[in-house]
Amino acid sequence: xxxxxxxxxxxxxxxxxxxxxxxxxxxxxxxxxxxxxxxxxxxxxxxxxxxxxxxxxxxxxxxxxxxxxxxxxxxxxxxxxxxxxxxxxxxxxxxxxxxxxxxxxxxxxxxxxxxxxxxxxxxxxxxxxxxxxxxxxxxxxxxxxxxxxxxxxxxxxxxxxxxxxxxxxxxxxxxxxxxxxxxxxxxxxxxxxxxxxxxxxxxxxxxxxxxxxxxxxxxxxxxxxxxxxxxxxxxxxxxxxxxxxxxxxxxxxxxxxxxxxxxxxxxxxxxxxxxxxxxxxxxxxxxxxxxxxxxxxxxxxxxxxxxxxxxxxxxxxxxxxxxxxxxxxxxxxxxxxxxxxx
Amino acid sequence: xxxxxxxxxxxxxxxxxxxxxxxxxxxxxxxxxxxxxxxxxxxxxxxxxxxxxxxxxxxxxxxxxxxxxxxxxxxxxxxxxxxxxxxxxxxxxxxxxxxxxxxxxxxxxxxxxxxxxxxxxxxxxxxxxxxxxxxxxxxxxxxxxxxxxxxxxxxxxxxxxxxxxxxxxxxxxxxxxxxxxxxxxxxxxxxxxxxxxxxxxxxxxxxxxxxxxxxxxxxxxxxxxxxxxxxxxxxxxxxxxxxxxxxxxxxxxxxxxxxxxxxxxxxxxxxxxxxxxxxxxxxxxxxxxxxxxxxxxxxxxxxxxxxxxxxxxxxxxxxxxxxxxxxxxxxxxxxxxxxxxxxxxxxxxxxxxxxxxxxxxxxxxxxxxxxxxxxxxxxxxxxxxxxxxxxxxxxxxxxxxxxxxxxxxxxxxxxxxxxxxxxxxxxxxxxxxxxxxxxxxxxxxxxxxxxxxxxxxxxxx
Numbered sequence: 001x002x003x004x005x006x007x008x009x010x011x012x013x014x015x016x017x018x019x020x021x022x023x024x025x026x027x028x029x030x031x032x033x034x035x036x037x038x039x040x041x042x043x044x045x046x047x048x049x050x051x052x053x054x055x056x057x058x059x060x061x062x063x064x065x066x067x068x069x070x071x072x073x074x075x076x077x078x079x080x081x082x083x084x085x086x087x088x089x090x091x092x093x094x095x096x097x098x099x100x101x102x103x104x105x106x107x108x109x110x111x112x113x114x115x116x117x118x119x120x121x122x123x124x125x126x127x128x129x130x131x132x133x134x135x136x137x138x139x140x141x142x143x144x145x146x147x148x149x150x151x152x153x154x155x156x157x158x159x160x161x162x163x164x165x166x167x168x169x170x171x172x173x174x175x176x177x178x179x180x181x182x183x184x185x186x187x188x189x190x191x192x193x194x195x196x197x198x199x200x201x202x203x204x205x206x207x208x209x210x211x212x213x214x215x216x217x218x219x220x221x222x223x224x225x226x227x228x229x230x231x232x233x234x235x236x237x238x239x240x241x242x243x244x245x246x247x248x249x250x251x252x253x254x255x256x257x258x259x260x261x262x263x264x265x266x267x268x269x270x271x272x273x274x275x276x277x278x279x280x281x282x283x284x285x286x287x288x289x290x291x292x293x294x295x296x297x298x299x300x301x302x303x304x305x306x307x308x309x310x311x312x313x314x315x316x317x318x319x320x321x322x323x324x325x326x327x328x329x330x331x332x333x334x335x336x337x338x339x340x341x342x
Numbered sequence: 343x344x345x346x347x348x349x350x351x352x353x354x355x356x357x358x359x360x361x362x363x364x365x366x367x368x369x370x371x372x373x374x375x376x377x378x379x380x381x382x383x384x385x386x387x388x389x390x391x392x393x394x395x396x397x398x399x400x401x402x403x404x405x406x407x408x409x410x411x412x413x414x415x416x417x418x419x420x421x422x423x424x425x426x427x428x429x430x431x432x433x434x435x436x437x438x439x440x441x442x443x444x445x446x447x448x449x450x451x452x453x454x455x456x457x458x459x460x461x462x463x464x465x466x467x468x469x470x471x472x473x474x475x476x477x478x479x480x481x482x483x484x485x486x487x488x489x490x491x492x493x494x495x496x497x498x499x500x501x502x503x504x505x506x507x508x509x510x511x512x513x514x515x516x517x518x519x520x521x522x523x524x525x526x527x528x529x530x531x532x533x534x535x536x537x538x539x540x541x542x543x544x545x546x547x548x549x550x551x552x553x554x555x556x557x558x559x560x561x562x563x564x565x566x567x568x569x570x571x572x573x574x575x576x577x578x579x580x581x582x583x584x585x586x587x588x589x590x591x592x593x594x595x596x597x598x599x600x601x602x603x604x605x606x607x608x609x610x611x612x613x614x615x616x617x618x619x620x621x622x623x624x625x626x627x628x629x630x631x632x633x634x635x636x637x638x639x640x641x642x643x644x645x646x647x648x649x650x651x652x653x654x655x656x657x658x659x660x661x662x663x664x665x666x667x668x669x670x671x672x673x674x675x676x677x678x679x680x681x682x683x684x685x686x687x688x689x690x691x692x693x694x695x696x697x698x699x700x701x702x703x704x705x706x707x708x709x710x711x712x713x714x715x716x717x718x719x720x721x722x723x724x725x726x727x728x729x730x731x732x733x734x735x736x737x738x739x740x741x742x743x744x745x746x747x748x749x750x751x752x753x754x755x756x757x758x759x760x761x762x763x764x765x766x767x768x769x770x771x772x773x774x775x776x777x778x779x780x781x782x783x784x785x786x787x788x789x790x791x792x793x794x795x796x797x798x799x800x801x802x803x
């Protein structure tokens with residue numbers, strides 16, 4: 001029998017789910033923020049109905065992508081539970097509290113008889129802080145912030161707080177949320193044939209494209225200072241980053257010319273896919289530099305086999321279900337337009 | 343306080359809070375599945391309105407269930423990293439499957455909630471309840487297998503502090519899995535039936551909208567029917583649990599029962615106060631020989647006593663009280679449900695109505711007491727496993743994180759749960775307070791309700 005490389009299967013699966021989470025959660029988090037922002041500026045009557053029509057049926061699903069990732073990573077690489085679990089007690093708990101506030105208050109607000117501005121603020125603002133706090137885990141994974149001694153693990157908080165690389169990743173996370181989300185909302189509003197809304201979201205998108213470009217450069221510079229090995233490895237995959245940039249230019253061009261918003265959003269997804277997988281591949285073989293290497297940290301063979309089987313079976317159920325969800329709420333013109341009493 | 347205690351408090355707090363919403367999450371789908379079925383089949387807009395209103399309130403509890411579930415999922419690694427490093431080798435499979443079940447449920451719940459008026463044939467909408475019930479119940483099943491593994495580990499060789507030669511399925515279907523899964527699922531269904539019975543009873547007692555009386559009476563009847571069946575199954579589950587504990591975890595059973603000497607014809611001890619030094623129990627209700635019978639269907643069954651178990655492996659003896667509470671609160675629901683049906687069937691002769699205010703007060707208590715039984719049951723199960731995190735292999739004290747900051751984390755989460763708890767109650771009350779069921783029924787299903795010749799099953803034109 002052909003032997004399977006479980007460590008490669010595992011990391012590919014998990015990285016893909018993390019990528020999907022980044023895209024879907026960005027739409028979700030950004031939409032929450034724009035919803036709050038539009039209430040402040042008085043544009044909420046234009047944009048809020050569009051946002052809630054999209055978010056209401058899908059918000060729970062978004063959260064599952066995240067759960068899937070962290071359950072999967074502990075399953076395939078149990079060592080991550082030890083290293084990241086120990087070092088992330090405080091930042092991880094903070095992220096959890098923010099996530100809970102956001103998830104709960106989103107639901108409270110949408111099912112309450114009248115929505116409250118303070119609740120809008122709670123889920124709008126936490127939506128920007130969550131990606132920031134979650135991205136800490138990625139920063140730590142570059143190594144240099146955790147020390148392992150005979151006594152155990154310690155997270156060097158000071159090092160983390162004054163790290164250029166750390167802050168550039170945090171800002172990248174926040175800015176890309178706004179960028180991805182406004183890109184999606186432009187497409188969705190346009191599909192709803194709501195011109196006012198799509199004009200508004202188009203402006204937001206164009207505004208956020210410049211900082212996106214700038215901050216990615218900072219991340220590269222920060223990485224060069226922080227983890228030379230990874231940075232040099234990343235250069236071997238320059239073409240992936242080049243394709244990412246190209247996709248971004250095309251996406252911005254299309255939106256600027258008010259053309260093909262659907263294609264533009266696909267290009268945005270590609271832009272992040274190239275960058276995200278480029279970053280991921282160049283990081284290998286380390287999940288947590290230098291402690292967790294995918295070649296020796298993978299769960300034992302029997303379990304990896306079982307996980308892979310379950311994963312394939314799971315996808316057989318999930319994909320058609322997700323397609324159904326998308327068909328009903330994303331690609332159903334009447335629903336998107338808000339026609340009929342749906 | 344030492345870190346082990348804080349870690350336990352934090353995990354205990356998260357789980358006690360989550361379990362409320364998790365139970366609702368598992369139990370409610372079966373209720374709206376039944377109600378919508380009755381509604382469509384009998385063309386009764388009352389049942390349809392009921393399932394729709396319950397599903398509406400359900401969304402709020404699901405939200406809190408989802409976020410607290412996410413918290414406990416990550417807290418396992420944050421508070422008990424050494425446990426997850428060791429146990430992750432072996433509980434990965436059910437955890438992964440749980441996520442899939444949950445995913446499946448989340449997708450179809452989203453669809454269900456926003457497609458009430460979207461299908462020509464209402465049965466299509468009803469079909470959506472199947473994946474929701476499957477998903478929610480299966481996630482309870484899978485997560486319970488994880489907990490069962492921690493109680494009765496199986497499916498591996500233990501070599502130099504590592505699990506080797508792992509058999510994932512044997513670990514998942516370990517000796518305690520079946521009995522615990524059964525117990526967890528039926529008690530969730532029972533608790534939710536009684537919770538909704540409580541709502542009907544309270545509304546009948548203090549009717550703000552008198553036009554809703556028929557609606558609440560119908561609701562009470564359905565909930566009592568589900569409740570009585572599930573309560574009977576719960577009793578069976580409890581009996582199986584006792585036999586199972588006798589076989590697999592005798593120290594837990596002995597601690598439940600303050601049973602010190604290994605003997606045949608062991609007594610069942612209810613209530614009482616224990617003097618731990620002298621092992622004397624005062625003020626108890628002692629039922630001779632019954633413990634032996636419960637453990638092995640024969641008075642001659644020898645039940646192992648605590649004195650034959652190493653002292654540093656004794657569970658805390660306080661769990662006896664949780665055992666008493668669980669059994670009595672659980673039985674209360676069954677008793678009241680039986681009373682409901684007896685009164686209902688004999689009212690022609692006794693002239694006592696099953697909706698007599700005194701009885702309504704009794705029904706009103708079933709929901710809260712069932713929830714207390716669930717909490718007591720989990721306290722019992724979890725504290726009864728002390729001092730182990732993986733029974734026989736890893737102690738709780740060896741699994742706690744070395745990181746600083748557990749104390750502040752405990753406080754932060756306590757504040758979070760208080761806020762979430764208060765807000766969800768506020769939202770739920772507000773959601774239903776000013777809208778009568780009748781008003782919503784008219785709104786959704788029109789003046790005439792559902793005409794019998796209406797083949798679309800009550801869809802609005």
